[in-house]
Amino acid sequence: MTVLAPDRTGIVKSISETIAAHGGNWLESRMARLAGQFAGIVRVECSEAEVEGLMADLEALEGLAIQTRRESLAGEEHHDFIHLDVVGNDRPGIVRQLSAAIASVGANLEDLHTQLESAPMAGHPLFHATVTVSLPPDVSPGALTQSIETLGEDLAVTVLD
Incomplete structure (x- = not known):
């Protein structure tokens, strides 16, 4: 629900x-x-x-x-989960770009938490996302992070444990 x-x-x-x-x-x-x-x-x-x-x-x-909605109890295909921390300069469209990069490798966005933070010393707004993604068996974590990093040199992507 x-x-x-x-x-x-x-x-x-x-x-x-x-x-x-x-x-x-x-x-x-x-x-x-x-x-x-x-x-x-x-x-x-x-x-x-x-x-x-x-x-x-x-x-x-x-x-x-x-x-409310009834949930189907059909079995789901097994996927590996990866947790990412993404930080970069804020800009319009950044969530659209991030979600497109995730989808482009066939991964599914499972959980997304975003917020704006003040950049240390500079004070300009930083975009910060904590992301959980399910990866199909044929997609590596490296392919996912590489896809996200192509969005700009200012984005730092960290794989969390």
Whole structure:
């Protein structure tokens, strides 16, 4: 499910209580507060008999825009995961360029966290991204980093453990 709302105390509490009331299990989530807004993605498991009621009760929660979707349990192809740290001068379109470089080698963007930081001593804005990418079996980490580094000499790409 996805959750969007103006941030306030108790959002996660309301969602988790609704899930528990239907015997559901909170499997994984990503949540953040950004510019006064709350946004989250949550995976939940529950019995087939409770699915429809759980989805209806979640979507009816007051003040929250919740969208639910049933997940397919089909097996996924195995991929290796690589974690990257990307730093460079900020510029319009940098996320578009970064995502295109990742896609160009057939990799999939799994997690992306971006922020602007002040450059040491110079003070101009630096783009900083922490990225998790899934690589198909035939793509090396080196091919991925090389693709990203072609975006500009100012970008530093570090493979994290």
